[in-house]
Amino acid sequence: MSRNAVVAPGQQVPLWDDLGRELAADLQDYPYAGALDAVSAYAHEYGRPRMVERVADALLINEARPGDAHRAFCSILFDIVCTTNVDFLLERQYGATSRHCRPIVDEDHLAVNDRTNTTALLKLHGDVHHPARLVLTEEDYDGFLDKYPLLATYLANLLITRTAVLIGYSLDDPDFRQVWQVVGERLGKSRRLAYAILVDAKGTDVARFARRGVKVISLPGSRAKYTHVLATAFDQLREYMQTHLIGASHVTEEEPLTEFSLPQGAVTRLCFFAVSLGLQPQYRDQVFPLAERAGLVPVTAADVIAPGENYTAKIDAIMRRSVAAVVDVTTQNTILELGMLMGMQKPLQTLVVVEEGTVLPTDLANQRIARRAKGPVADQPKLLHSFDEWFRGVAADIQPRLAEEPLRLLGAHEYRAAVTSAITHLESLLRTALEKEENLLGRAYALRSLAGLAAKRGLLTEAEHQKLRDWMPVRNMVVHSQESVTRAKATEIVRGIMAIGQRLRPNA
Known part of the structure; x- marks a missing residue:
């Protein structure tokens, strides 16, 4: 590996045998008998300090740069x-x-x-x-x-x-x-x-x-x-x-699993939360429902059980599938996860949460910041309002891409992904439409429940409601198995949902 370093013209980092020969050249009447023998003879002749200095010079320690x-x-x-x-x-x-x-x-x-x-x-x-x-x-x-x-x-x-x-x-x-x-x-x-x-x-x-x-x-x-x-x-x-990595992992929650089932590069609704273990219960109870109301899908590292012990590779894989991230910078881990987010080629929309009184480093000057008091999150209405406002902004930004994604995937012959993308998009539209009349907190309001409420309120016709009940098992099969979906079935679902979506979209 060291041979791949960048050095000045005419120079080269020596291999082990080359190093031995360089040191052997400084010894008088020495018949070369291998690198180990040569380095040992040099140390014996000139002393260990001089041997270390000579090795450092030969390896271009101060000049060589990574290649x-x-x-x-x-x-x-x-x-x-x-x-x-x-x-x-x-x-x-x-x-x-x-x-x-x-x-x-x-x-x-x-x-x-x-x-x-x-x-x-x-x-x-x-x-x-x-x-x-x-x-x-x-x-x-x-x-x-x-x-x-x-x-x-x-x-x-x-x-x-x-x-x-x-x-x-x-x-x-x-x-x-x-x-x-x-x-x-x-x-x-x-x-x-x-x-x-x-x-x-x-x-x-x-x-x-x-x-x-x-x-x-x-x-x-x-x-x-x-x-x-x-x-x-x-x-x-x-x-x-x-x-x-995600495909080889076990995702413990249904909603993130559905999003992860989409192919690499597809638009998801995943919002990654980098939060300390001590704060996670409060976030799950108070903040996650706000993200869900906006149509996003919260996911943490604990929701994904990856093979092996490489935690960072798992975090990186989750980040790359997400559209947004919330980082509560209270631990060294979450600070480093923020660094990973900022170092990505395509940075995610990120909300940085800091405790009141924290002095922010200069490189966070352009980040969206929310300040959290040390007390319970449930007792901080201004903080919760800022979360709600930010989640809705993220959801509004990705909504046009989510609307286009099913047709794009259908055109790319990604029939399984097209079905998943279309139905999750409809779920987001139904939630937004129903939210106009009452708050729908938590994942208890999954697609089947949302469809039932929408039918009762006249947002879906009985025929559309029945079709949706027929389509949902296809989506579930896609998420939980490797079975294929025919082009005809995928086209039927995508076109049908696009038609429903035209009526439900706020600007329709």
């Missing part, structure tokens, strides 16, 4: 990254984005239970800013398991419970390989598969990794374009995660 491969890699929301590189290219790239990393260099760093949405960067071999922790010489490698047993145990646990993907890594380091071997001996065939991503892999590379229990993923392309090939692969992996 395209680093940019693409760090855009993937991994929660844990392990590296044996001793430079700072990953830290610099994470620092250039809204995604931060937390380096783990010493064993005492493992005791810090950081629950924020960051990437834990496990630097197995330390770095040049921690000379005593560097693992570069024979003595360092030989003593690793004895000197850092907790790091070895932590790494072993990751290899037991996670699927390891090796990138730009040869699996030659004796300390890592020893841990990998122990895991294999103890678990046998139960050990998880590991993968290595290589560019234009040779047969000898595939065989060497296979001997060590690792499957090779060979990316097509020239090794001369290694950076471009890796960057493209990382970009594709990030897009795949963003597109498929």
